[in-house]
Amino acid sequence: MIYLDNSATTRQYDEVTDLMIRLQREEFGNPSSLHSMGFEAGNYIFDAREALSRTFPRDGRIVFTSGGTESDNMAIFSSCRKMRRRGKKVITTQLEHPAVLECMKRLQEDGYEIVYLASDVNGYVEPQALKAALDEETVLVSMMAVNNEVGTIEPVLPCYRIVQEYNREHGTEILFHTDGVQAFGKVEFNDAPFDLISISGHKFHGPKGVGALYIRKGVHIPPFILGGGQEDGFRSGTENTPGIAGLGLAAQMATENIFEKQQKMAQVNDYFRKAVIDEIPDVQLNGFEEQGLELQHYGTRCPSVINFSFLGTRGEVLLHTLEQDGIFVSTGSACASHHTGDSHVLQAMSLGHKEIECAIRFSFSEFNTMEEMDFVIDRLKNAVTRFRRLGSFR
Numbered sequence: 001m002i003y004l005d006n007s008a009t010t011r012q013y014d015e016v017t018d019l020m021i022r023l024q025r026e027e028f029g030n031p032s033s034l035h036s037m038g039f040e041a042g043n044y045i046f047d048a049r050e051a052l053s054r055t056f057p058r059d060g061r062i063v064f065t066s067g068g069t070e071s072d073n074m075a076i077f078s079s080c081r082k083m084r085r086r087g088k089k090v091i092t093t094q095l096e097h098p099a100v101l102e103c104m105k106r107l108q109e110d111g112y113e114i115v116y117l118a119s120d121v122n123g124y125v126e127p128q129a130l131k132a133a134l135d136e137e138t139v140l141v142s143m144m145a146v147n148n149e150v151g152t153i154e155p156v157l158p159c160y161r162i163v164q165e166y167n168r169e170h171g172t173e174i175l176f177h178t179d180g181v182q183a184f185g186k187v188e189f190n191d192a193p194f195d196l197i198s199i200s201g202h203k204f205h206g207p208k209g210v211g212a213l214y215i216r217k218g219v220h221i222p223p224f225i226l227g228g229g230q231e232d233g234f235r236s237g238t239e240n241t242p243g244i245a246g247l248g249l250a251a252q253m254a255t256e257n258i259f260e261k262q263q264k265m266a267q268v269n270d271y272f273r274k275a276v277i278d279e280i281p282d283v284q285l286n287g288f289e290e291q292g293l294e295l296q297h298y299g300t301r302c303p304s305v306i307n308f309s310f311l312g313t314r315g316e317v318l319l320h321t322l323e324q325d326g327i328f329v330s331t332g333s334a335c336a337s338h339h340t341g342d343s344h345v346l347q348a349m350s351l352g353h354k355e356i357e358c359a360i361r362f363s364f365s366e367f368n369t370m371e372e373m374d375f376v377i378d379r380l381k382n383a384v385t386r387f388r389r390l391g392s393f394r
Contacts, residue, residue, distance in 0.1 A: 123150045150286050177194070286359060
């Protein structure tokens with residue numbers, strides 16, 4: 001098996017799986033209980049919070065959630081609830097994940113003005129567009145750090161600075177949220193200055209159904225889920241101790257020697273890109289060619305993702321043909337796979353229906369190798385050639 005759908009989900013580290021099984025079998029106490037089993041469960045949550053805190057600016061707060069979707073929802077709805085008396089304008093982009101875009105639809109139904117910043121042909125949003133859209137009615141800006149379909153590293157750093165400068169000049173309190181789900185574990189967040197950052201465990205070899213929201217020191221938002229007051233009241237409900245412990249261990253493992261892991265991933269990605277372009281005619285790269293390894297390398301492509309349109313084919317057919325050879329890829333966002341119609345990200349990049357229909361996303365992890373890419377290229381070339389021969393490609 002060659003797994004190239006890591007933007008959809010990743011295989012858990014074996015160490016994470018072993019830890020979670022042990023907790024589920026042997027140390028299953030409720031962390032709110034006063035006896036020793038509860039105390040031990042609470043220690044695992046404390047350790048996981050400490051491990052995750054080391055990957056962000058240390059003075060912030062970590063709130064554990066059920067995943068990236070809940071973290072996005074918490075950041076957006078709690079921020080807007082806090083600011084509802086000051087303004088009802090939110091700025092986001094056309095490229096966001098459905099976990100953000102569906103929140104925007106709900107806010108619009110509730111009377112908010114939503115501004116969707118446009119993308120260029122590489123899936124990149126110009127910071128000046130944000131600057132022009134800001135006004136004193138704005139309460140929140142939400143922008144993803146790395147696009148999940150084409151890998152573009154968005155200019156979240158300069159955009160955050162634009163918002164901070166506007167706040168200083170106008171005395172406003174516009175919060176800045178970034179969906180870091182596709183970025184965490186691939187780029188460093190230790191010095192990320194953002195107010196709110198969403199992450200999801202299963203994107204960096206952790207468990208599904210658990211994530212976190214980072215809240216910068218000095219940022220105060222109201223609780224999102226009410227009840228028994230867990231997570232300092234931000235997110236009530238009995239904690240998923242095995243999942244949280246697994247998330248903490250995965251975060252620690254994913255961010256250790258992250259630069260070396262990224263370099264290896266970039267080499268595999270570049271090897272694959274060159275081979276596709278050299279060996280398969282009529283292929284279009286969707287997004288930037290140049291790769292970047294840090295958030296400050298905005299306007300480049302994260303090495304975890306590459307997206308091609310194989311003109312004259314159908315992406316879904318290629319996906320299932322490759323699957324027969326044990327190669328697993330995607331035609332776009334797994335979280336939107338049940339929706340009909342073309343990818344909203346590729347549409348925002350001005351691709352036509354034919355270009356979108358034949359698009360395939362290949363997403364990498366630290367475990368992929370160049371030897372695997374040789375096999376993938378061979379099978380991919382055969383699949384494209386066979387489809388074009390049977391189809392009407394000219």
